[in-house]
Amino acid sequence: MKSLKIFSFAVALVVMLSSCSASWLDTQTNGATLTQDQFDALTNPTDGLVNGLYSLLYANSGSEHHYFGQKSIDMATDLLSSDMAMTLNAYGWFTDAATRTCSTGSSGRNSYIWSYYYTIIMNANTAIRKMAPRQNEFTDEELASYAQALALRAYCYYNLATLYNPGMNNETPDMFTGGTGLGYSSIPIYTENDTTESGLIKEQYVSSVGEAYEFAINDLKTAIAFLDSVDYVRTTKIIVDADVARGILAYCYLESQQYGKAYETAKELIGLNHFSIIPYDQVLTTGFVSTEDNSWIWGSDVTIETTTGLASFWGHMDIHTYSYASAGATKAIDENLFSEIPLSDIRRQWFDTTKKFINDYKFYDKARGVLADELDRRWLNDIVYMRIEEMYLIGAEAALRNNEPEKAKELIKVLLTQRDPSTVNTVDELTPSELSDMIYYNWRVEMWGEGRALATFKRFGKPKIRGNNHYNGAGENVAVTDINLTFQTPNGEINTNSTFFPDEEE
Numbered sequence: 001m002k003s004l005k006i007f008s009f010a011v012a013l014v015v016m017l018s019s020c021s022a023s024w025l026d027t028q029t030n031g032a033t034l035t036q037d038q039f040d041a042l043t044n045p046t047d048g049l050v051n052g053l054y055s056l057l058y059a060n061s062g063s064e065h066h067y068f069g070q071k072s073i074d075m076a077t078d079l080l081s082s083d084m085a086m087t088l089n090a091y092g093w094f095t096d097a098a099t100r101t102c103s104t105g106s107s108g109r110n111s112y113i114w115s116y117y118y119t120i121i122m123n124a125n126t127a128i129r130k131m132a133p134r135q136n137e138f139t140d141e142e143l144a145s146y147a148q149a150l151a152l153r154a155y156c157y158y159n160l161a162t163l164y165n166p167g168m169n170n171e172t173p174d175m176f177t178g179g180t181g182l183g184y185s186s187i188p189i190y191t192e193n194d195t196t197e198s199g200l201i202k203e204q205y206v207s208s209v210g211e212a213y214e215f216a217i218n219d220l221k222t223a224i225a226f227l228d229s230v231d232y233v234r235t236t237k238i239i240v241d242a243d244v245a246r247g248i249l250a251y252c253y254l255e256s257q258q259y260g261k262a263y264e265t266a267k268e269l270i271g272l273n274h275f276s277i278i279p280y281d282q283v284l285t286t287g288f289v290s291t292e293d294n295s296w297i298w299g300s301d302v303t304i305e306t307t308t309g310l311a312s313f314w315g316h317m318d319i320h321t322y323s324y325a326s327a328g329a330t331k332a333i334d335e336n337l338f339s340e341i342p343l344s345d346i347r348r349q350w351f352d353t354t355k356k357f358i359n360d361y362k363f364y365d366k367a368r369g370v371l372a373d374e375l376d377r378r379w380l381n382d383i384v385y386m387r388i389e390e391m392y393l394i395g396a397e398a399a400l401r402n403n404e405p406e407k408a409k410e411l412i413k414v415l416l417t418q419r420d421p422s423t424v425n426t427v428d429e430l431t432p433s434e435l436s437d438m439i440y441y442n443w444r445v446e447m448w449g450e451g452r453a454l455a456t457f458k459r460f461g462k463p464k465i466r467g468n469n470h471y472n473g474a475g476e477n478v479a480v481t482d483i484n485l486t487f488q489t490p491n492g493e494i495n496t497n498s499t500f501f502p503d504e505e506e
Contacts, residue, residue: 049127065311066093074451081453124153140230147226154219161212167458182210213256262398275388298386322375335467
């Protein structure tokens with residue numbers, strides 16, 4: 001099928017950023033592509049702007065096969081947390097994350113992550129700036145596109161705030177102001193008003209993590225209101241609708257310690273009944289391969305036009321997909337974490353004890369039953385960004401932190417009914433401390449390999465010991481206070497953005 005290169009602001013701005021930005025941003029990208037059918041389906045100019053943003057979620061960087069958009073960040077942070085183990089360093093990809101060296105100011109991965117999110121932010125800002133003057137004249141479709149740009153910008157600020165801070169349990173001094181948690185300052189907030197018509201990015205002082213969360217929350221609340229007002233219905237799950245925005249909002253409330261709001265937002269999304277938990281009898285058969293799965297709130301439908309081939313989540317995670325994992329560079333659940341999974345928990349069977357605890361039945365190509373020992377060389381399995389199970393975990397954790405253990409128990413029991421039914425009757429007798437341990441355990445096992453491990457570790461702060469299946473650092477103690485678990489502002493940004501160290505006279 002013929003593909004069209006969309007020379008929208010989502011692509012054009014990349015060129016402007018690399019040549020005109022006042023601060024340092026590595027903004028190289030492969031651009032945005034749409035199929036002919038998708039292009040023909042665009043009903044208004046703003047669709048083109050926002051569609052370019054979505055392509056950045058999965059764009060790969062070319063020769064670097066461990067940089068392929070959001071899922072490469074999810075993998076790296078899971079490895080950094082030590083809940084994911086790299087069992088063999090066969091090709092060098094992701095070794096910086098596996099050895100916990102990727103968060104320093106000079107790290108290439110750190111630069112990639114910073115640039116990845118700020119590139120999307122700058123493109124979203126340009127789209128918002130172009131659309132805002134016509135807001136009162138918007139059609140329903142245009143208003144939905146505007147809302148999606150707001151939500152995607154918010155998603156990036158949520159991730160930056162979460163990665164570039166030490167978490168509520170970390171006492172690492174702030175390199176700028178000496179604070180911790182929400183007071184940690186390292187993230188510039190750029191709005192549509194900071195991007196000029198010529199593409200010049202105005203330098204901004206760093207904001208606190210708390211301010212970044214609040215900025216994201218305001219964007220998300222506006223986006224949800226707009227999307228609800230027009231009863232927006234998306235055509236594919238990669239598109240942000242009100243459900244996706246609510247899910248991101250629930251995360252923002254949780255991380256910003258607004259627990260009552262986090263619980264209510266998660267519970268609201270659950271109550272809409274748009275999605276359902278993967279049932280017990282399908283836990284080992286879904287393969288996490290399709291956006292059609294009713295548990296998926298947000299995901300990318302991978303096609304021939306959008307696949308990233310060898311440099312992909314599936315290429316690095318599934319030994320039955322032709323790429324690095326099948327050639328020996330396998331990723332696995334940390335052996336010590338695996339040992340915590342009781343025999344009664346169906347999720348234990350996601351992992352293969354004969355192959356260093358690799359995931360063999362969580363992320364796998366269901367077609368392998370037909371192909372026998374053949375490897376998948378199509379790389380067309382879909383990518384999940386958010387599932388409804390996360391809302392049960394957010395709601396349970398938020399309720400417990402808000403001193404409402406009964407609400408927490410109600411939600412965690414619903415999840416356990418579909419994962420380890422034999423434990424459901426024990427939940428009501430748990431103390432708050434025991435309940436906290438159970439929620440933490442379920443975050444780590446249910447969401448293993450989906451990019452939630454580092455943030456979860458920062459929130460709970462429980463020390464861990466790396467299992468013996470890590471090729472590097474096996475048996476090491478890992479504490480949440482380890483400076484290597486907090487991404488530092490890239491050196492390039494500090495060196496070229498004068499607002500990080502303003503003149504004393506100012």
